[in-house]
Amino acid sequence: MKKFILHILLLVFIASASELRAENVGVPAQCEDVMLQAFYWDSYKTQTSTDSKFGRTKWIDLLKDTAAINANFDLVWFPPSAGPTGNGVGYSAKQYSYQDSDWGTKTKLNQLIAALHAGNTKVIADIVLNHRGSGNSWCTFLTDNFGGDYGSWTLTQKQICRNDECFSNSSSNCYNAAASDRGAYDTGDNFDGARDLDHTSETVQNWSKAYTQWILGTMKYDGFRYDMTLGFHGRYLKMYNEAANPYISVSELWSGIDRQKQHLQECEYNTMVFDFQAKYSMKGIVNGSYGKLNKSKTFEGLRKHGLERYSVTFIDNHDTFDRGGAYGDNQFTPTTDLTTATNKDYVLQASAYMLMLPGIPCVFYPHWKSYQTEINELIAIRKRAGIHSESEVLEESSGQYQYSATVQGHRGKVIVRVGKYRSKTQPEGYELAVDGGDNGAYTVYIAMNPQGVENIEDGAVKSEKFIEDGRLLIRRGEQVYDVLGRIIK
Numbered sequence: 001m002k003k004f005i006l007h008i009l010l011l012v013f014i015a016s017a018s019e020l021r022a023e024n025v026g027v028p029a030q031c032e033d034v035m036l037q038a039f040y041w042d043s044y045k046t047q048t049s050t051d052s053k054f055g056r057t058k059w060i061d062l063l064k065d066t067a068a069i070n071a072n073f074d075l076v077w078f079p080p081s082a083g084p085t086g087n088g089v090g091y092s093a094k095q096y097s098y099q100d101s102d103w104g105t106k107t108k109l110n111q112l113i114a115a116l117h118a119g120n121t122k123v124i125a126d127i128v129l130n131h132r133g134s135g136n137s138w139c140t141f142l143t144d145n146f147g148g149d150y151g152s153w154t155l156t157q158k159q160i161c162r163n164d165e166c167f168s169n170s171s172s173n174c175y176n177a178a179a180s181d182r183g184a185y186d187t188g189d190n191f192d193g194a195r196d197l198d199h200t201s202e203t204v205q206n207w208s209k210a211y212t213q214w215i216l217g218t219m220k221y222d223g224f225r226y227d228m229t230l231g232f233h234g235r236y237l238k239m240y241n242e243a244a245n246p247y248i249s250v251s252e253l254w255s256g257i258d259r260q261k262q263h264l265q266e267c268e269y270n271t272m273v274f275d276f277q278a279k280y281s282m283k284g285i286v287n288g289s290y291g292k293l294n295k296s297k298t299f300e301g302l303r304k305h306g307l308e309r310y311s312v313t314f315i316d317n318h319d320t321f322d323r324g325g326a327y328g329d330n331q332f333t334p335t336t337d338l339t340t341a342t343n344k345d346y347v348l349q350a351s352a353y354m355l356m357l358p359g360i361p362c363v364f365y366p367h368w369k370s371y372q373t374e375i376n377e378l379i380a381i382r383k384r385a386g387i388h389s390e391s392e393v394l395e396e397s398s399g400q401y402q403y404s405a406t407v408q409g410h411r412g413k414v415i416v417r418v419g420k421y422r423s424k425t426q427p428e429g430y431e432l433a434v435d436g437g438d439n440g441a442y443t444v445y446i447a448m449n450p451q452g453v454e455n456i457e458d459g460a461v462k463s464e465k466f467i468e469d470g471r472l473l474i475r476r477g478e479q480v481y482d483v484l485g486r487i488i489k
Contacts, residue, residue, distance in 0.1 A: 025241045025270040026223065026249025027310060031389040032410070033074035033248075034355070034379050035124070035362040038062055041089060041318045043365070044079075044102045054338075054366040059104035059112045066112070070119025072376050075248065077124040077225050077362065079318075081109055089318075090126070091227060092133035092194040096211050097144040099219065113220050122222035122247055125215050129208050129240070130231030131194040138166045139174035139195070144207070146214040153207045161186040161196040187233040199236040208236070212244035223248035226271070230255060234266025241270050248360075250274060250312050254319075257300055264310055275311040275359060277301045282315060282350045290419055293353060294398040303358060309390045311359035315350045315367065338370040345441050349418040351375055352442035355382050356407055356416035358391040374440070381433045381444055386410030412448040 043057040055061065057079075062069070069076060080090030083098035090101055099106035113123050132155075135142045139157035146152070157166075157174050162182040166172045174181070183198025190196055197204050215221050224244075226237060229251040241249050249271040253263050257277045264273065278301025284292030291297035295304055302311040338347060347367050354361045355378040368375055386409035394413070396405040402419030415427055420441045426432060430445035 024268075025238075026246050027269065027272055028248060029309070029390070030410070031248075031360055032383065032386055033122075033360055033389075034072070034382065035075040035077060035312065035360055036069060036073040036368060037077045037314070037317055037362055037364050038065075038069070039077075039079045039103075039318060040321060040365055044089070044104075054369045057103075057365065059108035063108070063112050063115060066115040066119065068372070070116060070121050072379050073121055073363070075122050075124055075223070075360075076116060077250075078126060078221075079103055080126040080128055080227070081219075082128070087133065091128055092131070093128060094133040094135060095142040095144060096132070097146050097214070098142075110220075117220070123220075124223045124225050124248065124250070125219070125221040126227060127212065127215070127224045128227040129197065129199075129211075129236075130188070130228040131191045131196050133194050138169070138172040139177075141195075144211065146210055146218070148218070150210040150214040150218070153203075153210060155197070155203065155207060157181060159183055159198055159201050159204050161190070161198045163190065164196045165190070165192050166195060186231070187236075188229075188231040191228055191231050196231060199232045205236065205239065208240050209243040212240050212246075216244055216246060222246065223250075225250045225252065227252050229253050229263065230259075234263045234271075238267045238270045241267075248272065257302070257305065260302065261305065261307070264307065269310065272310045272312050272360065273302070274317070274362070275301045275313050278303065278311065278313050278359070279315065279320070282353065285349045285353070285418065286346055288401055290398045290401060290403040293403040293418075294396055295393065296396070297398060301359075303393075308358040311389070312362050313354050313357070313359040314362040314364065315347065315354060316364045317362075321364070321366065338366060341439060344371065345439060347371060348374055348436055348440050349442050352378055352416055352436070352444060353403070353405075353418050355379060356387060356414050356444060357405065358387070358389055358393065358407070360389050374436070377434055378444070381414065381446060382409075384433075385412035385414050385446055385448070387414065412446055414447075415445040416442070417444075418442045 039057045040054065046056060080093055081099050081101055081103060082090060082093035082096040083101045084095060085100055085102055087093060088102060099109060116123055132141065134140060139160060141155040143152060143154045157177065158181060160166060160183050162185050166174055167177055167182060169175060184200045186196055187199055199205065212224065223246040226249065229237060230253055237251065251263060251271050251273045253260050253273050254276055260273050281292040281299045281301055284290055292299055302308055338344065348371060351367065363375060387407055388410060392408045394406040394408055400421065402417065402422040404415065404417045404422065406413060406415050415430060417423060418441060420438060422443060424443065427445055430447045433444045433446040436442040
C-alpha cells in the first residue's frame with residue numbers, strides 16, 4: 001500500500017522547497033511518517049505465555065513480516081538490541097557493543113534492518129543511557145569496543161551517580177565508597193534496577209556519543225527512542241542528538257504535561273516525546289467521556305499546548321499494556337483479550353482517532369496483529385490525505401458518546417468521527433473512505449485537494465520530479481528532496 005501511495009503522489013500537489021523551514025535535530029517537520037512498535041513485553045519468548053500470545057517478535061520472526069511492515073509503516077521501533085543473551089527484554093544491558101541478545105543474533109538483526117531499508121522503512125533503536133547493567137559485581141562494567149572512530153570504553157564506579165543505591169547497600173562491593181570514588185549527584189530520577197550513570201561526567205558523555213554514533217554509523221539504525229529520560233537532564237539528550245544527528249528522536253518521559261514541556265525546553269526542542277497524556281485522554285473512548293478527545297474540552301495531550309510537532313501518539317506500549325496482575329496501567333484495554341467485540345471497538349475507535357490527528361502515530365504490535373486489515377486501511381487514508389505531524393485541526397466537536405474532527409493534510413482533508421452515536425450524514429464535497437459500522441464505531445470521509453502535479457517555478461530554478469526506488473523525489477538545482485522537503489542528496 002505504501003508503495004502504491006508513493007506512486008499516486010504524481011497526481012497530487014507538491015509544495016515548493018523554498019517554503020520549507022529548518023528542522024530541529026531528530027524532529028522532522030510536517031512529517032507524514034507512521035510508526036510501528038514491533039514488540040511488546042517478553043515477545044522474544046515462544047508462544048507459551050500470555051505475554052507472547054500475539055506472536056513472537058525475535059528478529060527472525062520480524063524478517064517474515066517485512067513485506068507487510070514495508071507496505072504500511074515508515075518507522076519501526078525495535079526493542080533494545082544490546083546484549084548479552086539471557087538479559088530478557090534488554091532494558092538493563094551489560095555490553096552495548098555486543099549485539100547478540102534474547103531478540104536474536106547480530107547477523108539476523110543486520111539482515112532485518114537491511115530488509116526494512118530496502119522497502120524505504122527506517123528503524124528506531126531503543127537507547128538506554130540513563131542506566132546500565134553491571135558486569136561481574138555491583139560496580140563493575142564490561143568493556144564496549146565499538147571499533148573504528150568510535151573507540152573502546154570501560155566505565156567505572158566513578159561514572160555512577162553519587163546517590164545510586166549501590167553505595168548504600170551493604171551487599172554491594174562499593175558500599176560506602178568515598179566521595180572521590182563516586183560520580184556527581186543524579187540529574188534526574190533514580191532507577192533502582194541498574195546503575196544510574198552520571199551524565200555530568202565527560203567520560204559518560206563521550207561514551208554516550210560514541211554509542212549513539214556507532215548505532216547509526218555501524219549498525220545502520222536511523223533514529224532513537226530514548227528510555228527513561230526522566231532519569232537525566234534534557235541538556236545531555238540534546239548533546240547526544242547533536243553529536244549523532246538521528247533522523248528522529250523520541251523521549252520516553254512517562255510524566256504529566258508540565259514535565260514533558262519542561263523536558264522539551266531542556267532539550268531545546270531537539271527531540272519528540274511519547275504523548276502519554278494523549279494516551280490517557282483516549283481512555284475517554286473506554287468510559288464514554290468523548291470530550292477527553294477534544295482540545296477545547298478536557299483533552300490534555302501536547303496538541304492542547306500547540307506542541308503537536310513534538311508528539312508521538314500511541315494507544316498502548318510494552319509498559320502500559322495490561323498483561324494481567326500488577327502489570328500495565330490498565331488505562332485502555334481492560335484485558336489482554338483483544339478479540340472480544342468490546343475491545344475491538346475500543347482499539348479501532350482509538351486507532352481511527354490517532355491515525356487522523358496530528359503528531360506521529362505509533363501503532364502497537366498486538367493491535368496491528370489483531371486488526372491488521374482495519375489498521376492498514378486507516379494508515380492508507382492518512383497517507384492519501386497527507387496528514388502529518390503538524391496538520392491543522394480545522395474543526396472538532398464532541399458530545400455524549402461521539403467525537404468528530406476535520407483535519408487538513410498536505411493533499412487533502414479528512415473528517416473522522418468516532419462513537420456509536422456519531423453522525424452518519426456524508427458531508428458535501430467528501431467521499432466515504434471507510435466505515436467501521438455500528439460495531440467498529442468509526443467513520444472517515446476524505447476530500448482531496450484539486451491541484452495536480454506540475455513543475456514548480458521559483459525564480460530561475462525549476463523543480464523536476466522523478467521516481468527512484470519507488471519513491472517520488474524532487475530535484476531542485478543541485479539538491480534532491482523527498483516529498484516532505486528533506487534534503488536526501
